[in-house]
Amino acid sequence: MATVELEGFAELDHMFQQLGNVPFDVIAEALEEMAEPTERAVRESGLSMGVRDPESRVHILDNITHTKPKQTSDGGTCKITFKGSRTRGRKKTRNSEIAFLNEYGKRGQAARPFIRQAAESSGPRVAEAGARVMEKWIDDTTK
Amino acid sequence: MSCAERLQSCLTTPEIGLPVFPKKYTGELLRYIVWNYTTIPDLHAGNVANAARYLVQVHYFLPDKENPNPTLEKICKALVGARFTSPEIVDAAEENGQHYVMECEGTDRGYVYGDC
Numbered sequence: 001m002a003t004v005e006l007e008g009f010a011e012l013d014h015m016f017q018q019l020g021n022v023p024f025d026v027i028a029e030a031l032e033e034m035a036e037p038t039e040r041a042v043r044e045s046g047l048s049m050g051v052r053d054p055e056s057r058v059h060i061l062d063n064i065t066h067t068k069p070k071q072t073s074d075g076g077t078c079k080i081t082f083k084g085s086r087t088r089g090r091k092k093t094r095n096s097e098i099a100f101l102n103e104y105g106k107r108g109q110a111a112r113p114f115i116r117q118a119a120e121s122s123g124p125r126v127a128e129a130g131a132r133v134m135e136k137w138i139d140d141t142t143k
Numbered sequence: 144m145s146c147a148e149r150l151q152s153c154l155t156t157p158e159i160g161l162p163v164f165p166k167k168y169t170g171e172l173l174r175y176i177v178w179n180y181t182t183i184p185d186l187h188a189g190n191v192a193n194a195a196r197y198l199v200q201v202h203y204f205l206p207d208k209e210n211p212n213p214t215l216e217k218i219c220k221a222l223v224g225a226r227f228t229s230p231e232i233v234d235a236a237e238e239n240g241q242h243y244v245m246e247c248e249g250t251d252r253g254y255v256y257g258d259c
Contacts, residue, residue, distance in 0.1 A: 104200070104235040104244045110167035110179065111200055116246070117181050120198060 015138055022137065024076060028069035030133040031078035034126045035066035038080050041122030042115055049112040051102045058084065060095045146197045146249055150178045153225035154201065159217050161203075173240065176218070177202040185250070197249040199227060205241050215243060222247055 046061045060082055067079040082095035105111030144152075147165065154163045154176055162168075163176045180199040184192030201218060205211055219230050222245065230245035 104233060106237050107204060108169045113181060113200055116198055120183055
């Protein structure tokens, strides 16, 4: 008769219980680590799609940054944003607005959905960066 | 049928009743639809991508003060009927009119990329 053995269940159960008790400073570190490959992916995707503001000396893709991680009821968030603005005459336009117009286009201007493409294509890399921090914390706490 | 053909044919219907253009339109019309998509290779096995995933945007342009909802509903139904996912709708309003972007995904399992 075949015998099926299951080992390591107690450790797995312990790991899941630990995951519910992750302190926010570990979550914040994971979010910081995840922000970096996300920013890189947005920049690469933007460059490949020709995202630029021809009226500005500063490239909006050089102004991608992320906010400080913020605690939420189900973990934490960290926003990837475009900092700064450009001024033409008296009109000031935020770089995030220029990014929005590139992402969705407008009448007579084709959309360049570089943010969505970056989010889709960088998913595994970003998850891996966060997982490294979590795995280290699990290893440290289960020693 | 390619993703482009699926999009063009599902949106060009008497029910929707609007001109449909790929990528961009630079003419004088006030009400029209534009679509675009990017392709992501997927289902990798044997050194090839065995499927394509399409990130689709469908843009609906119309003048201010018109009710967009009946047409938005028809466009969403047409996309789902053509095997695209239920779209998310983004309001990308402009200074000179309304602009709604429907974002959804499509797949093509028969598609095979070369070595990757």
